[in-house]
Amino acid sequence: DAGVIQSPRHEVTEMGQEVTLRCKPISGHDYLFWYRQTMMRGLELLIYFNNNVPIDDSGMPEDRFSAKMPNASFSTLKIQPSEPRDSAVYFCASSYLGGDSYEQYFGPGTRLTVT
Amino acid sequence: QKEVEQNSGPLSVPEGAIASLNCTYSDRVSQSFFWYRQYSGKSPELIMSIYSNGDKEDGRFTAQLNKASQYVSLLIRDSQPSDSATYLCAVKRGESFQKLVFGTGTRLLVSP
Numbered sequence: 001d002a003g004v005i006q007s008p009r010h011e012v013t014e015m016g017q018e019v020t021l022r023c024k025p026i027s028g029h030d031y032l033f034w035y036r037q038t039m040m041r042g043l044e045l046l047i048y049f050n051n052n053v054p055i056d057d058s059g060m061p062e063d064r065f066s067a068k069m070p071n072a073s074f075s076t077l078k079i080q081p082s083e084p085r086d087s088a089v090y091f092c093a094s095s096y097l098g099g100d101s102y103e104q105y106f107g108p109g110t111r112l113t114v115t
Numbered sequence: 116q117k118e119v120e121q122n123s124g125p126l127s128v129p130e131g132a133i134a135s136l137n138c139t140y141s142d143r144v145s146q147s148f149f150w151y152r153q154y155s156g157k158s159p160e161l162i163m164s165i166y167s168n169g170d171k172e173d174g175r176f177t178a179q180l181n182k183a184s185q186y187v188s189l190l191i192r193d194s195q196p197s198d199s200a201t202y203l204c205a206v207k208r209g210e211s212f213q214k215l216v217f218g219t220g221t222r223l224l225v226s227p
Contacts, residue, residue, distance in 0.1 A: 031213050033213075041219075042203075042217055042218065042219035042220060043159070043203065043217040043219075043220075044217075045214060045215065045216070045217075048213065048214065050213070055213075056214060091158055091159075097213075102147060102149075102164065102207070102213075103149075103161045103164070104161070104215065106158035106159050106160070107158060108157075108158055109158050
C-alpha cells in the first residue's frame with residue numbers, strides 16, 4: 001500500500017502568490033494532519049481532520065492559511081497571499097483510530113520557499 | 116515554558132556506545148509518549164511508543180517513562196552510524212485524542 005502522498009515536493013514562489021499544497025492520506029485512515037517544520041520552531045501542528053471534518057485549527061497561523069478535505073482521499077493546504085516567513089517544510093500525516101498502537105504516518109513533505 | 120522540551124544537541128557518541136536522549140513535558144494529563152526518528156531531508160518515522168511508567172524495550176531501543184517527574188527518555192544501545200538522525204519526542208494530550216505535541220528534537224551523531 002502506498003504511503004501518504006504529497007505534491008508538489010518542492011515549491012518556489014514569489015511573495016504575494018497563492019500556494020496550494022496537496023495530500024493523499026493512506027487509504028482507510030480517518031485522521032489527517034497538516035504540520036509545518038522550521039529550524040526555529042520545530043514541527044508544529046497546523047490543523048487536523050477527522051472523517052473529513054476539521055477538528056482543531058488552532059495552529060493555523062493566520063487567515064492567510066486555509067485547509068480543506070473534500071473527501072477521504074484528498075486534502076489541500078492553501079496560503080494566500082504567501083510571505084517569506086511561510087518558507088518551511090510542510091508535512092501531511094494520517095492515522096486511524098483503533099489497533100494496539102497509535103501512529104501517525106508522515107508523507108515526504110513539501111519544501112516551500114517564498115522569495 | 117515549552118510543552119515538550121528537548122536538548123537540541125548535537126549529542127555525539129562513538130559507535131557501539133549507548134546514546135541517551137531525554138525529553139520533559141509540562142502537561143500532567145499527558146497519557147501517551149512517542150519517539151520519532153527523522154533523517155536529514157526526510158519525514159519523521161515512529162520508532163517507539165510508551166504509555167505507562169517504566170521501561171519498554173524493542174531491539175536496541177529502550178523507552179523510559181516517569182510520569183511523576185514528567186520525563187521520558189530513549190536509550191539506544193550499540194549505537195551505529197546509521198542511527199545518526201534527529202530524534203523527536205512527541206506527547207499526546209489526554210483531552211485531545213489524536214493531537215501530538217512535538218519537541219524540537221535532539222540531533223544524534225554516531226561516529227565510526
